[in-house]
Amino acid sequence: MKVKTHSQAIEDQKQKILRYINAHHPPECLDCPKTGNCHLQTATFVHGGPADAVGIVGATFRKKALNPWIDFYPDRCIQCGLCTAFMDQVAGSSQLQLMRDQDGFVIDMAYGDQLEAGVSGNLVDLCPSGAIVKAGEDAHFYPNDIKKSMSIDVMDGCGAKTLVTAHKDKVVEISAPNDVSKNHFWISVIARFSVDGLIHNRALSPMMKKEGKLEPVSWIDAFKAVVRKVADLKPEQMAFLAGDGVDVETLYLLRELLDDMGVSHRDMLSRPSGLPFRERGDYLFNTSFEKLREADACLIVGHAPNRDSPLLKAYLHPYFRNNEAQIATVGVEDERYASLGPFSTLEALAQKKHPFFEVLCAAKNPAIIVGDQCLNGEDGKFIYEWSRLIAKASGCIREDWNGFNIMHSSITTVGGLDVGFYPSKGGWDTESIKRMVRGRQIKLLYLMHAEDLPFGSLEDTFIIYQGHHMDRVRSMQILYCQAVFIPKKMGFM
Numbered sequence: 049m050k051v052k053t054h055s056q057a058i059e060d061q062k063q064k065i066l067r068y069i070n071a072h073h074p075p076e077c078l079d080c081p082k083t084g085n086c087h088l089q090t091a092t093f094v095h096g097g098p099a100d101a102v103g104i105v106g107a108t109f110r111k112k113a114l115n116p117w118i119d120f121y122p123d124r125c126i127q128c129g130l131c132t133a134f135m136d137q138v139a140g141s142s143q144l145q146l147m148r149d150q151d152g153f154v155i156d157m158a159y160g161d162q163l164e165a166g167v168s169g170n171l172v173d174l175c176p177s178g179a180i181v182k183a184g185e186d187a188h189f190y191p192n193d194i195k196k197s198m199s200i201d202v203m204d205g206c207g208a209k210t211l212v213t214a215h216k217d218k219v220v221e222i223s224a225p226n227d228v229s230k231n232h233f234w235i236s237v238i239a240r241f242s243v244d245g246l247i248h249n250r251a252l253s254p255m256m257k258k259e260g261k262l263e264p265v266s267w268i269d270a271f272k273a274v275v276r277k278v279a280d281l282k283p284e285q286m287a288f289l290a291g292d293g294v295d296v297e298t299l300y301l302l303r304e305l306l307d308d309m310g311v312s313h314r315d316m317l318s319r320p321s322g323l324p325f326r327e328r329g330d331y332l333f334n335t336s337f338e339k340l341r342e343a344d345a346c347l348i349v350g351h352a353p354n355r356d357s358p359l360l361k362a363y364l365h366p367y368f369r370n371n372e373a374q375i376a377t378v379g380v381e382d383e384r385y386a387s388l389g390p391f392s393t394l395e396a397l398a399q400k401k402h403p404f405f406e407v408l409c410a411a412k413n414p415a416i417i418v419g420d421q422c423l424n425g426e427d428g429k430f431i432y433e434w435s436r437l438i439a440k441a442s443g444c445i446r447e448d449w450n451g452f453n454i455m456h457s458s459i460t461t462v463g464g465l466d467v468g469f470y471p472s473k474g475g476w477d478t479e480s481i482k483r484m485v486r487g488r489q490i491k492l493l494y495l496m497h498a499e500d501l502p503f504g505s506l507e508d509t510f511i512i513y514q515g516h517h518m519d520r521v522r523s524m525q526i527l528y529c530q531a532v533f534i535p536k537k538m539g540f541m
């Protein structure tokens with residue numbers, strides 16, 4: 049017997065089946081924003097299912113904006129309940145509910161007019177019917193034209209894995225990979241929709257300020273301008289600052305170059321000045337998100353997971369929800385957890401005079417999470433030392449368990465500390481560099497992705513900014529060079 053897997057009869061049969069399925073499906077299948085994430089659409093695209101739908105104008109579907117990033121089409125909803133379950137069990141919000149209206153049941157927001165941000169962007173991946181989609185989705189990419197690659201979220205300090213989708217040479221989507229080991233399929237809204245920053249408003253060639261106006265120049269001219277400037281200056285007249293989202297490889301190479309040049313004034317904007325870095329364990333999230341689920345008591349210092357790290361909140365939420373762990377905060381208010389008061393409470397905890405110290409001691413695996421935002425300046429040093437004392441006294445740091453964690457807000461900080469991107473002997477830190485720039489003592493300031501510096505016009509300082517967007521540094525006397533972004537290093541753009 050001869051078995052044929054490709055023949056006109058089989059093709060016709062496949063088309064008939066697809067037409068049948070599509071007859072019960074909105075007719076704009078090939079235009080649906082689920083592009084690349086829908087088996088039905090892929091099959092329809094390959095086998096040409098709704099050919100007789102050509103000429104049919106897509107039905108007018110009702111649309112509702114859930115928040116600035118996500119739209120909801122109630123007519124496409126099959127009421128599977130995945131979105132409400134996700135919001136309740138992972139995102140920790142009861143905002144999205146299955147409710148009754150005059151036509152039956154409908155998914156809607158039970159309160160508020162905007163769906164909480166946090167990790168709600170994952171609904172776009174979860175919703176199987178295309179009812180919840182990215183807002184303003186107007187470009188459509190067919191499965192044959194796209195390429196997917198793994199990357200890392202650079203928008204916060206969680207280091208979530210991401211899946212980057214490129215259409216031809218452009219990144220068009222950032223989503224969560226199908227990998228439970230790192231971030232449980234979830235990424236934050238900011239990570240998911242940061243793709244807009246990759247597409248819009250980017251300067252793509254070196255630019256130099258001439259007579260007060262930024263003008264494009266060639267790379268050769270840009271390098272010549274830098275070489276001329278550096279040749280005239282002593283190392284102590286130069287300073288280098290790294291902002292958020294710089295990869296470790298770049299920081300390592302820059303640090304090597306600065307060592308060769310003898311430049312000691314260098315720092316990362318995200319490095320908290322009160323954070324010691326004697327040992328790696330001083331500044332790491334030692335427990336790891338995965339093992340944090342083994343903690344049965346947790347003290348969170350100066351960090352609001354709901355606001356600062358939605359992914360961490362998604363990890364903590366099931367334990368909080370099931371009352372499996374006692375979680376309390378110090379220095380911030382987070383409605384989901386008990387608040388122990390201001391940072392001064394840490395002193396009472398360190399002196400074993402606060403009842404929550406007993407809770408930590410009684411726990412099998414106690415954990416402390418300290419947000420890096422509160423570790424700046426003199427207060428930051430005290431907050432760190434008190435937290436460390438509490439961790440040691442309560443059994444957070446043992447041979448078989450390390451529950452002492454620093455939650456960084458920038459992906460750059462840990463890698464930068466690992467490769468030594470901080471002031472070398474006699475060098476200035478970020479605050480001192482800022483003072484010296486204002487005092488006209490720095491003649492060349494190099495900013496690697498460092499935008500948040502309200503210097504205004506600095507006529508005596510030659511500024512080299514290497515990054516993606518220059519909106520915030522436009523007013524400075526400047527040479528702009530396009531930086532290599534992490535997805536770009538992977539060959540997308």
Ligand code: SF4
Nearest residue numbers: 125126128129131175
């Ligand atoms: S996940 Fe999509 S299809 Fe399922 S209930 Fe929610 S909106 Fe409807």
